[in-house]
Amino acid sequence: xxxxxxxxxxxxxxxxxxxxxxxxxxxxxxxxxxxxxxxxxxxxxxxxxxxxxxxxxxxxxxxxxxxxxxxxxxxxxxxxxxxxxxxxxxxxxxxxxxxxxxxxxxxxxxxxxxxxxxxxxxxxxxxxxxxxxxxxxxxxxxxxxxxxxxxxxxxxxxxxxxxxxxxxxxxxxxxxxxxxxxxxxxxxxxxxxxxxxxxxxxxxxxxxxxxxxxxxxxxxxxxxxxxxxxxxxxxxxxxxxxxxxxxxxxxxxxxxxxxxxxxxxxxxxx
Amino acid sequence: xxxxxxxxxxxxxxxxxxxxxxxxxxxxxxxxxxxxxxxxxxxxxxxxxxxxxxxxxxxxxxxxxxxxxxxxxxxxxxxxxxxxxxxxxxxxxxxxxxxxxxxxxxxxxxxxxxxxxxxxxxxxxxxxxxxxxxxxxxxxxxxxxxxxxxxxxxxxxxxxxxxxxxxxxxxxxxxxxxxxxxxxxxxxxxxxxxxxxxxxxxxxxxxxxxxxxxxxxxxxxxxxxxxxxxxxxxxxxxxxxxxxxxxxxx
Amino acid sequence: xxxxxxxxxxxxxxxxxxxxxxxxxxxxxxxxxxxxxxxxxxxxxxxxxxxxxxxxxxxxxxxxxxxxxxxxxxxxxxxxxxxxxxxxxxxxxxxxxxxxxxxxxxxxxxxxxxxxxxxxxxxxxxxxxxxxxxxxxxxxxxxxxxxxxxxxxxxxxxxxxxxxxxxxxxxxxxxxxxxxxxxxxxxxxxxxxxxxxxxxxxxxxxxxxxxxxxxxxxxxxxxxxxxxxxxxxxxxxxxxxxxxxxxxxxxxxxxxxxxxxxxxxxxxxxxxxxxxxxxxxxxxxxxxxxxxxxxxxxxxxxxxxxxxxxxxxxxxxxxxxxxxxxxxxxxxxxxxxxxxxxxxxxxxxxxxxxxxxxxxxxxxxxxxxxxxxxxxxxxxxxxxxxxxxxxxxxxxxxxxxxxxxxxxxxxxxxxxxxxx
Numbered sequence: 001x002x003x004x005x006x007x008x009x010x011x012x013x014x015x016x017x018x019x020x021x022x023x024x025x026x027x028x029x030x031x032x033x034x035x036x037x038x039x040x041x042x043x044x045x046x047x048x049x050x051x052x053x054x055x056x057x058x059x060x061x062x063x064x065x066x067x068x069x070x071x072x073x074x075x076x077x078x079x080x081x082x083x084x085x086x087x088x089x090x091x092x093x094x095x096x097x098x099x100x101x102x103x104x105x106x107x108x109x110x111x112x113x114x115x116x117x118x119x120x121x122x123x124x125x126x127x128x129x130x131x132x133x134x135x136x137x138x139x140x141x142x143x144x145x146x147x148x149x150x151x152x153x154x155x156x157x158x159x160x161x162x163x164x165x166x167x168x169x170x171x172x173x174x175x176x177x178x179x180x181x182x183x184x185x186x187x188x189x190x191x192x193x194x195x196x197x198x199x200x201x202x203x204x205x206x207x208x209x210x211x212x213x214x215x216x217x218x219x220x221x222x223x224x225x226x227x228x229x230x231x232x233x234x235x236x237x238x239x240x241x242x243x244x245x246x247x248x249x250x251x252x253x254x255x256x257x258x259x260x261x262x263x264x265x266x267x268x269x270x
Numbered sequence: 271x272x273x274x275x276x277x278x279x280x281x282x283x284x285x286x287x288x289x290x291x292x293x294x295x296x297x298x299x300x301x302x303x304x305x306x307x308x309x310x311x312x313x314x315x316x317x318x319x320x321x322x323x324x325x326x327x328x329x330x331x332x333x334x335x336x337x338x339x340x341x342x343x344x345x346x347x348x349x350x351x352x353x354x355x356x357x358x359x360x361x362x363x364x365x366x367x368x369x370x371x372x373x374x375x376x377x378x379x380x381x382x383x384x385x386x387x388x389x390x391x392x393x394x395x396x397x398x399x400x401x402x403x404x405x406x407x408x409x410x411x412x413x414x415x416x417x418x419x420x421x422x423x424x425x426x427x428x429x430x431x432x433x434x435x436x437x438x439x440x441x442x443x444x445x446x447x448x449x450x451x452x453x454x455x456x457x458x459x460x461x462x463x464x465x466x467x468x469x470x471x472x473x474x475x476x477x478x479x480x481x482x483x484x485x486x487x488x489x490x491x492x493x494x495x496x497x498x499x500x501x502x503x504x505x506x507x508x509x510x511x512x513x514x515x516x517x518x519x520x
Numbered sequence: 521x522x523x524x525x526x527x528x529x530x531x532x533x534x535x536x537x538x539x540x541x542x543x544x545x546x547x548x549x550x551x552x553x554x555x556x557x558x559x560x561x562x563x564x565x566x567x568x569x570x571x572x573x574x575x576x577x578x579x580x581x582x583x584x585x586x587x588x589x590x591x592x593x594x595x596x597x598x599x600x601x602x603x604x605x606x607x608x609x610x611x612x613x614x615x616x617x618x619x620x621x622x623x624x625x626x627x628x629x630x631x632x633x634x635x636x637x638x639x640x641x642x643x644x645x646x647x648x649x650x651x652x653x654x655x656x657x658x659x660x661x662x663x664x665x666x667x668x669x670x671x672x673x674x675x676x677x678x679x680x681x682x683x684x685x686x687x688x689x690x691x692x693x694x695x696x697x698x699x700x701x702x703x704x705x706x707x708x709x710x711x712x713x714x715x716x717x718x719x720x721x722x723x724x725x726x727x728x729x730x731x732x733x734x735x736x737x738x739x740x741x742x743x744x745x746x747x748x749x750x751x752x753x754x755x756x757x758x759x760x761x762x763x764x765x766x767x768x769x770x771x772x773x774x775x776x777x778x779x780x781x782x783x784x785x786x787x788x789x790x791x792x793x794x795x796x797x798x799x800x801x802x803x804x805x806x807x808x809x810x811x812x813x814x815x816x817x818x819x820x821x822x823x824x825x826x827x828x829x830x831x832x833x834x835x836x837x838x839x840x841x842x843x844x845x846x847x848x849x850x851x852x853x854x855x856x857x858x859x860x861x862x863x864x865x866x867x868x869x870x871x872x873x874x875x876x877x878x879x880x881x882x883x884x885x886x887x888x889x890x891x892x893x894x895x896x897x898x899x900x901x902x903x904x905x906x907x908x909x910x911x912x913x914x915x916x917x918x919x920x921x922x923x924x925x926x927x928x929x930x931x932x933x934x935x936x937x938x939x940x
Contacts, residue, residue, distance in 0.1 A: 005720070011654065013654035013655070015655050016654075017652065017654045017659075017660075017663075018652070021667070024667055024709060024712070024713065025667060027705065027709055028667065028671060028674065028706070028709060031674065031702045031706060031709075032674060032699075033697075033706050034698075034702060035695060035698040035699040035701075035702055036695065036698075037699050038698040039694045039695040042694050043690075043691070048690055048691075048694045049690070051693070051694050051697055052690050052694060055687075055693055055697055056687070056693075059533075059534075061535060078734055095890060101837045153703060159844070172526070175690075175854070260530060260534070261525075261534055261535070261758050264534045265534070269534065290602065295640075299550050304571065304892075306571065308576065310577055310578050310579075310894075311571065311576045311577060312577075315807075319890060321890040325718020335890070345729070347727075347729050347730055348729070350653075350655045350656060350727065351646045351653075351655075351657070351658060351728075352653055353652070353653055353656050353658040353659040353662055354647040354650070354652070354653060354659075355647045355651045355652075355653045356642075356647075356651075356768045364533060372644075372645075372647055372651065373640070374639050374640065374641055374645060374647055374648070375570075375639045375640020375641045375644075376638075376639050376640075376643045376658065377580035377581065377639075377640075378580075378656075378658050378724070379573075380577065380580035381580050381581055381728060381731070381883060382727070382728050382729070382730060382731075383730060384729060384730020384731075384887055384888075385730070385888065386577065386578060386887075386888070386891075388577070389577050389639065390570070390577055390580065390640065390698075392567075392569060392570055392571040393569055393571050394569060414569045414570075414640065414908075415569060415570065415639070415641045416640055416641060424846075426674060482889060485730070485887070485888065487814075487816055488729045488730060488732075489729070490730075496741060498806070501524035505889070506888075506889040506890055507889065508816045508889060509816055509817060509821065509886070509887070509888075509889050
């Protein structure tokens with residue numbers, strides 16, 4: 001292949017053939033290298049988490065992507081195609097002013113009007129000193145009860161919106177809880193406290209994408225309906241045929257249920 | 271001046287004794303056949319084939335045709351198809367030289383050779399104990415999985431060149447270079463020499479009216495000529511629609 | 521044991537219906553056994569040498585080469601579907617793209633594996649790259665197939681990284697996304713490479729001066745062997761994909777792609793098959809009447825020997841060529857799935873027959889005036905090695921189907937969601 005290799009004779013045919021071959025190999029390797037470089041640059045510019053979230057969001061079934069405005073009764077039906085990012089949704093302002101309908105039947109799952117809720121079942125409470133407190137909502141508590149272990153991020157570390165804020169394990173299942181907002185971790189709580197993280201947001205936080213007011217019960221009712229469907233397999237014990245309240249510690253009470261599916265849908269695994 | 275070494279084989283003289291095959295095997299370190307070898311998996315750089323005129327009774331005639339590499343001079347099929355140039359035409363001598371150490375064993379050259387003159391090492395070569403002392407030190411032994419063929423006893427050409435260089439001559443003495451088959455033939459049927467040398471008897475023999483080449487029409491310009499005064503033998507040069515036997519008729 | 525079942529479930533995409541772990545293992549067991557046997561047979565050939573096969577000095581190419589060519593023709597569906605979707609913008613074939621990549625990967629990697637056993641000195645395979653012979657079709661085939669295997673692997677990586685657990689690693693997910701954006705480049709390169717090597721595989725036979733059955737003179741080698749091979753490969757690639765998809769749908773117990781995909785693949789296959797049959801008919805007539813007569817052969821010479829009578833040529837062109845072309849394109853049959861699949865099967869058989877004829881019949885026919893017609897039957901080592909490759913293909917495809925989204929999203933996800 002090279003002039004000094006024994007017995008090799010260069011000819012125009014060789015030059016053409018080898019140039020084409022090396023060009024092709026170069027294109028293939030460049031494609032691969034380009035993808036690696038773009039991946040690295042995505043991580044460097046903090047775009048990776050957003051990309052991952054959008055890719056996972058695209059995998060969610062339509063039933064789990066209902067727009068908050070449909071949940072609040074403002075619209076008859078709308079599926080979100082913007083990864084729940086109401087901050088950058090062109091239609092948000094238009095829909096937010098529509099009248100909402102109250103929905104009953106969230107089966108005893110508590111919520112508070114003082115809290116803002118993320119679709120991944122965390123709540124956010126803005127504090128007076130500019131920090132935000134993040135906790136796990138009551139629906140998640142009903143499912144998990146007391147987690148076996150909790151892995152919180154270190155103080156001073158960054159969490160990114162829709163990335164994994166903290167992890168918990170329960171009965172052999174690993175749960176990644178999505179961060180409702182990005183910022184720096186100021187202090188950490190835990191399962192015993194009423195909250196999990198206190199963070200300082202990067203800039204004055206835009207919390208528009210978090211659910212509030214009439215959206216919350218509508219959303220929770222939908223979540224309870226989903227639970228009912230997911231539990232009602234042929235082997236599932238009878239549950240909630242006529243309303244009633246959600247039992248606590250469901251993962252302990254119903255260990256045989258398909259928790260992989262339930263937890264993945266609840267915490268927006270994709 | 272470059273040579274064009276070639277052969278003229280007189281089929282009227284060939285008795286089919288096979289001495290050429292034995293001499294070739296001895297010269298070129300061809301291993302003894304494996305016990306499981308068949309006529310189609312043997313290793314015979316030169317192979318004497320029996321042919322007949324297909325007639326019965328008193329009209330029946332037979333002849334023997336030694337077939338080895340024809341050292342094709344034009345668009346040499348094996349050279350053109352080898353993916354890694356493990357065979358090349360030596361410009362100085364016209365010999366088609368096989369390099370088993372570069373051969374991958376893909377056997378494409380074997381499908382390309384019109385004369386079936388190439389052989390594959392289907393087994394590891396093995397000599398019975400003690401027989402390795404008969405090996406020719408001038409010729410490399412091949413391993414299993416590579417193709418080999420007649421190299422016109424190139425080792426003898428090298429020896430002739432060395433002898434000439436030692437004597438201070440640039441050209442070899444033609445008497446010093448003769449392949450094993452031509453040397454061993456008891457009837458002198460195999461004539462070897464330089465086809466490009468007008469003074470060489472082989473050159474004039476190749477121009478004789480009784481001389482022909484096998485499958486000349488495909489245009490590979492083989493350097494092995496055959497000679498016969500029998501018309502039926504000359505007719506074997508080309509396929510002229512011979513009738514297949516009853517058993518094979520489609 | 522329970523942990524293994526849980527692990528298996530977690531590897532399967534959420535919402536995807538897959539058979540139970542037990543049944544899947546039972547399905548795999550016979551294929552793994554066959555693969556093990558294949559490895560054993562191949563091992564015998566690598567250890568003892570190619571005397572384990574029934575190939576010989578006259579049948580230097582045998583069953584393996586014929587089946588390699590067949591596999592590569594079947595695998596043409598991968599590059600051709602990519603070409604149709606990314607270059608010709610036939611978006612409705614997108615659902616079958618991932619499956620096509622897996623089929624292509626199986627066909628090419630399987631062919632390479634068999635080739636490594638088929639050559640006498642596999643460790644010298646790199647010599648072709650070091651001492652390339654630009655006159656040889658086989659050099660071109662080697663270069664192109666090596667590059668193309670690389671392309672197929674790179675096209676498979678995004679599919680692999682879409683596995684439920686692998687997606688959870690952020691760097692894998694982002695890399696998959698970035699690589700996926702570049703797949704049109706890979707598809708174009710794949711189409712370019714495939715065009716050349718599919719053709720050169722035909723050219724392999726066309727250059728054989730000493731084999732008048734296969735030989736085509738001078739420039740004629742291009743329209744005859746080269747283009748006929750490409751044409752037959754792109755004709756049969758979509759058909760093979762149809763057969764694979766239908767088989768998977770049968771095993772999975774549900775429809776995985778819309779009937780329009782079958783219809784479109786069938787139509788494309790049928791049209792190309794028709795063009796191929798027409799070109800082949802012309803080539804055959806020229807070859808019989810002009811090329812081989814010039815070197816003293818008559819058509820009778822080629823078809824005088826059982827079982828390679830002229831019936832075989834007729835079989836290749838009409839029942840396995842023209843008829844499936846009609847079945848796949850005429851609305852009266854193309855409307856029905858059964859007829860489409862029948863046409864696809866006939867088309868694949870026809871191309872396999874073509875590869876067989878060019879490999880085996882070429883070598884069986886006598887060339888010298890005093891040659892005989894020869895027979896060849898593969899040895900069990902050859903058959904079992906190839907069976908092992910089939911098993912490998914089934915295993916790889918089964919694993920890919922179970923754990924990867926081969927047939928688009930199973931949860932009805934919205935493809936309109938914009939990602940960066």
